[in-house]
Amino acid sequence: MVQLGIIGGGMMAEAIFSRLLAEKIYLPSQIQVSEPRADRRQELVERYGVQVTADNREVTSGSEILLLAIKPQIFDAIARELGDISVPLVVSILAGIPLSKLETGFPSSAAIRVMPNAPATVGAGMSAIAAGSQATPGQVEQAKTLLAAVGEVVEVPEKMMDAVTGLSGSGPAFVALAIEALSDGGVAAGLPRTIATPLAIQTVLGTAQLLQETGLHTGQLKDRATSPGGTTITGLRELEQAGVRSAFMEAVVAACRRSQELGS
Numbered sequence: 001m002v003q004l005g006i007i008g009g010g011m012m013a014e015a016i017f018s019r020l021l022a023e024k025i026y027l028p029s030q031i032q033v034s035e036p037r038a039d040r041r042q043e044l045v046e047r048y049g050v051q052v053t054a055d056n057r058e059v060t061s062g063s064e065i066l067l068l069a070i071k072p073q074i075f076d077a078i079a080r081e082l083g084d085i086s087v088p089l090v091v092s093i094l095a096g097i098p099l100s101k102l103e104t105g106f107p108s109s110a111a112i113r114v115m116p117n118a119p120a121t122v123g124a125g126m127s128a129i130a131a132g133s134q135a136t137p138g139q140v141e142q143a144k145t146l147l148a149a150v151g152e153v154v155e156v157p158e159k160m161m162d163a164v165t166g167l168s169g170s171g172p173a174f175v176a177l178a179i180e181a182l183s184d185g186g187v188a189a190g191l192p193r194t195i196a197t198p199l200a201i202q203t204v205l206g207t208a209q210l211l212q213e214t215g216l217h218t219g220q221l222k223d224r225a226t227s228p229g230g231t232t233i234t235g236l237r238e239l240e241q242a243g244v245r246s247a248f249m250e251a252v253v254a255a256c257r258r259s260q261e262l263g264s
């Protein structure tokens with residue numbers, strides 16, 4: 001019997017259900033994905049053996065949880081198409097779409113709004129969840145179990161979800177841009193790309209791990225790496241002159257605003 005129905009078989013859907021399968025939380029026979037693109041359906045069957053269909057309604061019949069993994073821009077159309085169904089729980093990963101819209105769109109279901117991120121693909125995701133008014137503690141635990149399969153989970157009040165989207169939802173792209181720029185800097189300084197990119201990636205990974213494992217404040221770590229009159233302070237001065245700190249802050253705030261727009 002299908003236990004997890006998924007609307008939209010794209011990148012995030014695959015990231016989440018592939019880990020659920022790998023961790024044996026569901027069997028392939030218990031997951032059904034609806035996806036309009038035939039080549040994508042075939043790919044998902046070949047890779048994972050899950051059930052696929054082009055018919056969204058087929059997915060909803062019998063599902064215990066319905067995971068919405070389509071783009072937020074088509075949420076209204078999906079709610080019109082499926083709003084009369086009665087699955088116990090709708091879990092949405094859509095940027096911006098508020099619980100009020102989920103609850104109005106799916107009036108017979110409890111709703112949980114989630115914001116995961118792209119590192120979910122390798123089990124290193126960060127997800128925030130906010131429960132709707134009809135969600136039972138058991139359903140919140142069910143959602144946490146789903147998301148724990150792809151990384152860390154934190155429960156937040158819904159009013160924080162757009163800011164979460166701007167930070168951890170969009171953040172992997174901001175960090176990827178920073179890694180690419182560090183690698184470019186290495187190339188500009190004379191390194192071959194094949195050495196510069198792994199150096200940049202491991203530097204970001206190691207710095208994050210150091211901060212996480214030691215609880216060291218970011219400012220203390222910066223000070224530790226900074227000798228008087230040395231190389232690091234010379235580079236930091238350039239970053240400050242270019243307004244990099246402000247650029248990151250504005251990126252998160254702009255992404256948060258866009259999440260608010262998508263939900264309005």
Ligand SMILES: NC(=O)C1=CN([C@@H]2O[C@H](COP(=O)(O)OP(=O)(O)OC[C@H]3O[C@@H](n4cnc5c(N)ncnc54)[C@H](O)[C@@H]3O)[C@@H](O)[C@H]2O)C=CC1
Pocket residue numbers: 007008009010011012013034035036037040056069070071072074093094095115116117118169
């Ligand atoms: N990409 C990311 O890093 C993150 C994305 N999200 C959210 O996840 C959701 C999905 O994003 P992605 O996986 O990146 O997009 P995607 O484009 O990879 O996946 C969306 C899928 O929905 C399918 N689709 C289109 N129309 C459909 C319909 N009428 N019925 C059923 N399926 C349909 C598309 O063919 C596609 O495979 C979005 O709402 C996004 O806001 C959330 C966190 C991170």
Ligand SMILES: O=C(O)[C@@H]1CCC=N1
Pocket residue numbers: 095165169170
């Ligand atoms: O760019 C987007 O809209 C999605 C939501 C969070 C990350 N990617």
